[in-house]
Amino acid sequence: MKVVVIDDERAMQLIMQNMLAKIAGVDVAGVFGETASAESFMAGHEVHLVFVDIQLPNESGIAFARRLA
DSSP states (O other), X not given: OEEEEEOSOHHHHHHXXXXXXXXXXXXXXXXXXXXXXXXXXXXXXXXXXXXXXXSOSSSOHHHHHHHHO
């Protein structure tokens, strides 16, 4: 399963990467600090699951999730 993490805090990015790395079959395909670069990445890559922070610099995680849906 390919996973993307979107969080503007570097510490949380590392925590999520470390936790997800322990799960067999999970591949962290990308880690991003904001939604624009994540969306650009996802346009060209298959992603199965996205972990997104609610409070991000330019767009809320909830608004981004709605756009993805």
